[in-house]
Amino acid sequence: xxxxxxxxxxxxxxxxxxxxxxxxxxxxxxxxxxxxxxxxxxxxxxxxxxxxxxxxxxxxxxxxxxxxxxxxxxxxxxxxxxxxxxxxxxxxxxxxxxxxxxxxxxxxxxxxxxxxxxxxxxxxxxxxxxxxxxxxxxxxxxxxxxxxxxxxxxxxxxxxxxxxxxxxxxxxxxxxxxxxxxxxxxxxxxxxxxxxxxxxxxxxxxxxxxxxxxxxxxxxxxxxxxxxxxxxxxxxxxxxxxxxxxxxxxxxxxxxxxxxxxxxxxxxxxxxxxxxxxxxxxxxxxxxxxxxxxxxxxxxxxxxxxxxxxxxxxxxxxxxxxxxxxxxxxxxxxxxxxxxxxxxxxxxxxxxxxxxxxxxxxxxxxxxxxxxxxxxxxxxxxxxxxxxxxxxxxxxxxxxxxxxxxxxxxxxxxxxxxxxxxxxxxxxxxxxxxxxxxxxxxxxxxxxxxxxxxxxxxxxxxxxxxxxxxxxxxxxxxxxxxxxxxxxxxxxxxxxx
Amino acid sequence: xxxxxxxxxxxxxxxxxxxxxxxxxxxxxxxxxxxxxxxxxxxxxxxxxxxxxxxxxxxxxxxxxxxxxxxxxxxxxxxxxxxxxxxxxxxxxxxxxxxxxxxxxxxxxxxxxxxxxxxxxxxxxxxxxxxxxxxxxxxxxxxxxxxxxxxxxxxxxxxxxxxxxxxxxxxxxxxxxxxxxxxxxxxxxxxxxxxxxxxxxxxxxxxxxxxxxxxxxxxxxxxxxxxxxxxxxxxxxxxxxxxxxxxxxxxxxxxxxxxxxxxxxxxxxxxxxxxxxxxxxxxxxxxxxxxxxxxxxxxxxxxxxxxxxxxxxxx
Amino acid sequence: xxxxxxxxxxxxxxxxxxxxxxxxxxxxxxxxxxxxxxxxxxxxxxxxxxxxxxxxxxxxxxxxxxxxxxxxxxxxxxxxxxxxxxxxxxxxxxxxxxxxxxxxxxxxxxxxxxxx
Numbered sequence: 019x020x021x022x023x024x025x026x027x028x029x030x031x032x033x034x035x036x037x038x039x040x041x042x043x044x045x046x047x048x049x050x051x052x053x054x055x056x057x058x059x060x061x062x063x064x065x066x067x068x069x070x071x072x073x074x075x076x077x078x079x080x081x082x083x084x085x086x087x088x089x090x091x092x093x094x095x096x097x098x099x100x101x102x103x104x105x106x107x108x109x110x111x112x113x114x115x116x117x118x119x120x121x122x123x124x125x126x127x128x129x130x131x132x133x134x135x136x137x138x139x140x141x142x143x144x145x146x147x148x149x150x151x152x153x154x155x156x157x158x159x160x161x162x163x164x165x166x167x168x169x170x171x172x173x174x175x176x177x178x179x180x181x182x183x184x185x186x187x188x189x190x191x192x193x194x195x196x197x198x199x200x201x202x203x204x205x206x207x208x209x210x211x212x213x214x215x216x217x218x219x220x221x222x223x224x225x226x227x228x229x230x231x232x233x234x235x236x237x238x239x240x241x242x243x244x245x246x247x248x249x250x251x252x253x254x255x256x257x258x259x260x261x262x263x264x265x266x267x268x269x270x271x272x273x274x275x276x277x278x279x280x281x282x283x284x285x286x287x288x289x290x291x292x293x294x295x296x297x298x299x300x301x302x303x304x305x306x307x308x309x310x311x312x313x314x315x316x317x318x319x320x321x322x323x324x325x326x327x328x329x330x331x332x333x334x335x336x337x338x339x340x341x342x343x344x345x346x347x348x349x350x351x352x353x354x355x356x357x358x359x360x361x362x363x364x365x366x367x368x369x370x371x372x373x374x375x376x377x378x379x380x381x382x383x384x385x386x387x388x389x390x391x392x393x394x395x396x397x398x399x400x401x402x403x404x405x406x407x408x409x410x411x412x413x414x415x416x417x418x419x420x421x422x423x424x425x426x427x428x429x430x431x432x433x434x435x436x437x438x439x440x441x442x443x444x445x446x447x448x449x450x451x452x453x454x455x456x457x458x459x460x461x462x463x464x465x466x467x468x469x470x471x472x473x474x475x476x477x478x479x480x481x482x483x484x485x486x487x488x489x490x491x492x493x494x495x496x497x498x499x500x501x502x503x504x505x506x507x508x509x510x511x512x513x514x515x
Numbered sequence: 516x517x518x519x520x521x522x523x524x525x526x527x528x529x530x531x532x533x534x535x536x537x538x539x540x541x542x543x544x545x546x547x548x549x550x551x552x553x554x555x556x557x558x559x560x561x562x563x564x565x566x567x568x569x570x571x572x573x574x575x576x577x578x579x580x581x582x583x584x585x586x587x588x589x590x591x592x593x594x595x596x597x598x599x600x601x602x603x604x605x606x607x608x609x610x611x612x613x614x615x616x617x618x619x620x621x622x623x624x625x626x627x628x629x630x631x632x633x634x635x636x637x638x639x640x641x642x643x644x645x646x647x648x649x650x651x652x653x654x655x656x657x658x659x660x661x662x663x664x665x666x667x668x669x670x671x672x673x674x675x676x677x678x679x680x681x682x683x684x685x686x687x688x689x690x691x692x693x694x695x696x697x698x699x700x701x702x703x704x705x706x707x708x709x710x711x712x713x714x715x716x717x718x719x720x721x722x723x724x725x726x727x728x729x730x731x732x733x734x735x736x737x738x739x740x741x742x743x744x745x746x747x748x749x750x751x752x753x754x755x756x757x758x759x760x761x762x763x764x765x766x767x768x769x770x771x772x773x774x775x776x777x778x779x780x781x782x783x784x785x786x787x788x789x790x791x792x793x794x795x796x797x798x799x800x801x802x803x804x805x806x807x808x809x810x811x812x813x814x815x816x817x818x819x820x821x822x823x824x825x826x827x828x829x830x
Numbered sequence: 831x832x833x834x835x836x837x838x839x840x841x842x843x844x845x846x847x848x849x850x851x852x853x854x855x856x857x858x859x860x861x862x863x864x865x866x867x868x869x870x871x872x873x874x875x876x877x878x879x880x881x882x883x884x885x886x887x888x889x890x891x892x893x894x895x896x897x898x899x900x901x902x903x904x905x906x907x908x909x910x911x912x913x914x915x916x917x918x919x920x921x922x923x924x925x926x927x928x929x930x931x932x933x934x935x936x937x938x939x940x941x942x943x944x945x946x
Contacts, residue, residue, distance in 0.1 A: 023788065031789045035776065038671055042773050045674055046765045085664045087787030092640040092661050092893070132760055134689040138682035145675050152668070160897055164668045167904050171672060171911060175679040178915065183923040186683070190858060190915045197865055197908055198852075204901065205845070205872045209626060211894055212879040215635025234626045523833045527840045534844050534867060538851035546863055557870060560840065563833045564877045565889040572899045573870075576906050581866060584906070588859060588913040592920055604854045612853035620846025627838040627878060636883030636891045643886075653892035654899070662896065669900050676907035680914040735899055812903075819910035822917065 021090040021218065026073035027083030030096040030155045033066040033106065037148035044141050049133075050126040052140040057121075059144060060114045067106035070155075074103045080507040082157075090158070090218030097157035097220070099507025101361055105154045105281065108365050111489065112273050112372050113147050115482045119376050120266035122479060135179055139267070145172035146270060153278045159207045159217035159290075162282060166203065166246070170196040173275050176267040177259045188258035195245050195255040199279070202242030209235035222290045223509060232294065239286055240299075246279035249340060250310035253333045257317075260332060261325040265379020268325065269486075272332045273372035277364050280339055284360075287343065292509055300344035307340025308444040315451030319458065324378045324388040327455055328371070331414060334448060335367045338425070341441050345432040349510050352435035357508065358501045359428030366421025366493050370413035373486035377406040380475045380483065390459060395467030397460070402480040404463055409487035411456030413494075416449045421493025523563060530556050543589040547582060554578020567731035568654045571723070575739035576816070583746060584820045587696055649798035651729030658733070659801045663790050667779060670772035670808065673815050677768065681759055684823035690760040693821035697750040709751040716744040724809050728798065734771075734805040738812025746817045756821045764814065771804075771811030778804050834881035841874025858916050858926050862909055869905045873898045 040059040044052035073081050080099035089095060098106070124139040126132065149169035156162050170193065178189035211217055213231040226232060248256040256276070260268045287299065314334030321327040342360025346353050380403050382388040385396065397404040413422035426445050433441040533556060537549040554577045561570035641653045641661070650656045658666045724737025748754045757764045778800060782791040792800055848867035855861060876894045883891025920926045 039776060041671060042769050046769050048765065086790040088661050092637055094662055094664050132690060134682060134684060134686050138678060141678050161665055164665055168672050168675060171675040171679055175682045183919060186915055186919040190919060193912055194861060201868050201872060205875060208872060208875045208879060212630045215637055229631060231626050231630055523836050527836050530840055531843055534847050537863060537867060538847055543859055546860065550863055560837055561877065564837050564881050566877060566880065566895050569895050569898050572902050577870065577902050581906050581909055584910055584913055588917060591917050609854055612850050616846040616850040619849055620842050623845055624839050624842035627842055627875060634882035636885045637893045638883055638885040638888045638891045641892050653888060654896050657892045657896035665900060669904060672904055673907050676911050679911045683914050683918040735903060822914055
């Protein structure tokens with residue numbers, strides 16, 4: 019039976035309860051205990067994520083858990099398949115890196131029992147982790163709504179954690195966009211329940227057929243999730259929010275949080291609705307994605323500040339994600355390539371962008387500003403930081419060897435094989451534009467010039483940022499078994515779990 | 516009876532009228548008052564929909580506590596001297612917005628009218644599982660048994676929201692108490708009203724929580740009423756808002772989710788896996804969890820309204 | 831036309847009204863009110879779904895009603911967070927504006943507060 023618990027399914031509940039317990043402990047103990055709890059949770063979370071991945075790989079089937087002994091439709095089922103597992107592991111690694119990086123900036127000062135910014139940071143970090151874990155493993159649309167709200171409430175205060183009016187305004191705009199998205203999503207869920215009496219993803223997939231209520235629900239949920247994923251033209255909130263947040267927060271926001279709502283779009287269209295005849299959806303989402311790639315890259319080229327450039331680059335790279343819809347739908351010979359390319363893009367961008375934000379943070383701390391025009395010769399003084407920016411940029415451009423190259427190569431192959439040449443052109447144009455803005459960052463830094471460092475960057479934090487960039491590069495060497503792994507659990511044909 | 520449709524139609528027209536007033540009112544104060552009235556009327560609509568639990572929650576939380584939140588916000592904005600910037604919207608945007616809203620409303624109405632028949636429902640499954648929980652109120656069963664995972668996570672969402680509200684405080688104000696709600700020197704009438712009403716409200720709130728196992732009610736509704744009582748006590752200056760670093764406050768705020776969390780873990784030992792209950796002993800455990808949820812809700816809602824800690828708050 | 835269907839139509843109308851208010855009013859506090867209105871309309875749609883699900887001796891399907899209760903509490907928490915941001919923004923800058931032009935300067939030097 020589909021909602022039945024499989025061996026190893028309990029790991030899913032543990033993976034969620036770990037950061038949740040961390041949030042509760044951090045809140046009640048307060049002070050510097052919050053940081054210690056967060057750092058203790060990190061290796062345990064990584065271990066659980068790896069255990070789940072091992073479980074899925076070993077059985078070749080998704081891990082399932084019916085919470086409370088009540089299987090769907092009445093209860094909630096958690097379901098971890100191939101993409102859930104890789105996202106869990108990627109998230110654990112990025113959280114570990116951001117947490118280690120943030121210790122220098124968000125430690126409670128000595129002599130003070132509790133301080134505002136550190137307590138907020140460590141609680142919100144664990145809460146984002148909890149919310150994303152639920153997003154990746156939950157199989158119930160209302161449970162996912164609660165997870166989305168948790169994600170929003172945890173991400174918004176991180177944007178304005180330093181209290182400047184610009185960050186408060188950016189946080190408020192982010193909150194309003196996110197609330198708009200949640201309400202659309204909730205209305206869609208109401209209509210799904212009205213039509214089929216359940217919100218379980220697997221059960222809905224079996225029952226779905228073309229009804230006005232289903233079309234409306236699909237449209238509403240998609241619109242809501244697009245707002246949360248900042249796809250063009252609903253991207254206005256992202257650049258100020260991500261650029262003005264502290265570096266460790268930006269890494270998590272750009273690397274993981276926007277991927278959460280995108281992950282739900284994948285669940286919606288590839289898991290709940292594959293039985294719906296909707297070829298136009300791929301075209302529409304692909305077009306919006308292409309617009310995001312071009313628009314975001316051009317805007318990135320025009321930015322004066324490094325962090326804003328990186329934030330606009332996020333908007334462009336999110337556009338690539340939406341090419342998965344025209345390229346991976348259906349049971350064609352190229353769909354597996356499209357799917358692999360899309361998932362690889364999620365992972366490669368997550369690591370590369372997180373690395374670049376951490377490096378930009380180090381740069382801003384050492385130089386006192388993040389103005390690109392004044393970076394002349396900085397690479398000489400901060401070689402590791404610029405190596406990180408360079409490797410991250412390599413992945414964003416899609417040059418080998420890197421995860422970004424693997425992703426774009428797979429998507430190119432899929433678009434050529436399916437005869438959808440337009441996407442191939444867009445991918446290539448996007449790569450050129452990305453090269454343009456990466457060159458903008460690196461060229462003056464590698465040139466001649468002297469730049470005064472306020473303080474040398476700490477080696478440990480540089481190493482952490484560099485390691486994330488190295489993972490982005492290493493993804494380019496992913497073996498075939500990796501691509502088979504991310505196919506586990508994906509419904510290829512109508513109704514197949 | 517032919518009277519009933521008239522009540523429903525009248526209610527519907529009133530609700531729509533008040534909703535329009537809320538959007539169209541010129542001043543924030545008028546709009547918020549309209550929203551509170553709207554919330555109360557809406558709870559009558561919920562009663563007509565055979566949803567007394569939801570009606571209680573809408574009246575208490577949706578209309579009442581949200582109303583206090585927004586009124587306090589409006590008052591603080593005015594007293595802070597800040598002006599809300601933004602030029603008046605031009606006519607073209609209004610027309611576009613009106614057309615868009617009309618289309619959305621019509622589309623939604625059409626979809627709602629033509630939901631598939633026969634209606635899909637989980638009532639039979641809910642009925643079937645009710646005996647094992649020992650509860651009489653199916654909504655409590657859904658919240659604390661069938662979909663308890665959602666409810667526990669929602670309590671975490673409340674803790675998160677409160678941390679977020681606290682986090683916008685100034686650095687120097689951290690650890691203090693929030694600014695007082697309402698005026699500095701309340702008049703005798705408010706004090707008298709509070710002294711009479713609060714004990715009564717507390718008893719009613721506890722009663723609503725207790726009967727929620729078998730009749731409409733429960734921790735959310737009872738907790739919201741207790742929260743309202745604490746709020747008027749604070750507004751009448753009979754008690755002050757606590758410091759946010761007070762240990763008892765932190766414990767009270769996480770008591771609900773923490774007990775739920777631990778009970779969920781214990782489900783492996785005494786039941787059928789995480790978040791399950793031992794057969795035959797479910798009701799006492801459920802009431803135990805709900806009691807702590809009651810405490811947390813009663814403490815969290817007023818703290819959310821009170822806002823971030825403030826430098827000017829005395830201690 | 832049963833009371834439930836009427837309630838569903840009211841819900842649809844309220845969603846439309848709220849959407850209009852959301853688009854048209856520039857003040858964040860009014861937008862928040864509009865959001866709450868839209869939310870209550872969405873809950874009414876859940877309500878008609880619940881009423882239609884009367885079966886097995888119940889006058890309603892309890893699952894959607896439980897979802898509404900959860901939703902009302904979450905919506906309140908969202909309002910509280912938004913209010914805190916609005917008030918703080920007003921305190922620190924004397925005005926509340928979501929218009930990006932108020933906050934960004936064309937050649938933002940990025941020098942303040944970037945020690946991160």
